[in-house]
Amino acid sequence: MWTINNFSFCREEMGEVLKSSTFSSGPNDKMKWCLRVNPKGLDDESKDYLSLYLLLVSCPKSEVRAKFKFSLLNDKREETKAMESQRAYRFVQGKDWGFKKFIRRDFLLDEANGLLPDDKLTLFCEHLQHCLQKRWKHCTALPKELAPPPPLQVVL
Template identity: 35%
Template sequence: MKNKSQWCLYIYHNGKNEESKEYVPVYLILLNTYEAKDLVGKITLTNSCGFREFVKKDFLIDESNSLLMGDKLTILCEAEITDLKYGNHSNQETSINIMIPQSKISLNYGIMFESSIFTVCSINIGTTEI
C-alpha cells in the first residue's frame, strides 16, 4: 500500500515462550511504514508494542468471565504514531492518531481450515480443541 503503514496483530494462544505459557500474549507489529518512525505505547520499541501477559488462558476460556462471546475474542487496539525525525524523541507536535482495522483472525482461521493445504490443523486452548 502506498502512503500507508502496514500492521499485524500477533496473538500467541499458547504463550510466546516458557515464561508466558499460561498467558495469551498480544503484540502489535509495524511491518512497514510510509512516514511513521516509531510506535508509542506502554512499551516503546522500534517496530512493535505488546503485552507478554495480556490475559491468562484459564481466565480467557472461563465462560463466567464472558470474554469469548460466541467463541470470538474481540481486541480493541489503539496506537499513536509519532514522527521522530533526527532522533528527537521529545517532539510531540507531529503526533497523529490512527484507527487500526478490526482483526480478521477468525476469518483467516476459517479460510485456513477450508484450505486443503491445512487438512491436519487444529487450535488447542488448554484442554479445549477448536
C-alpha cells in the same frame, strides 16, 4: 479490530503464532501493521497467558516510534482488559512490541467472564505514531464504523 473465531479450538502450541490481516491508520498511510497473537504464550514463562503484539509489517521510513493500547471486546461489545504501552517504542520493519503476558488463558476461557462470546476472541488496537514534526497521530486498527467484520476474521 480483529476477531478470531473458534478461539478455544486453536491448535497452536506454545510459541506458535496467529497474525491478523495488515492494516494502516488511513487510506493515505503507507505504513502497514498487523497484530500477532501467541494463543498459548510465547515461551515457558508465558505458557499460561495469551501473548499479544503490534508488528510493523512495512514502512517507507527507516523507523517509527509508536505507543499502543490493546483491549478485548466482551460479550456486551465493551472494551475491557486494556493494556497500554508506558512509552513510545521504536519500530522498524519486521519489529513487534507488545505483552508476553497480556491475559491469563484460564481467565480468558472462563465463560463467566464473557470474553469469548460464541467462542470469538475480539481484539482491539489503538496506536499513536510519532511523526517527524514532533506531533502524535492517533490511529486505530480500523475505525469502528468502517471495520468490516468478515475480512478481519480468522477462521480456524
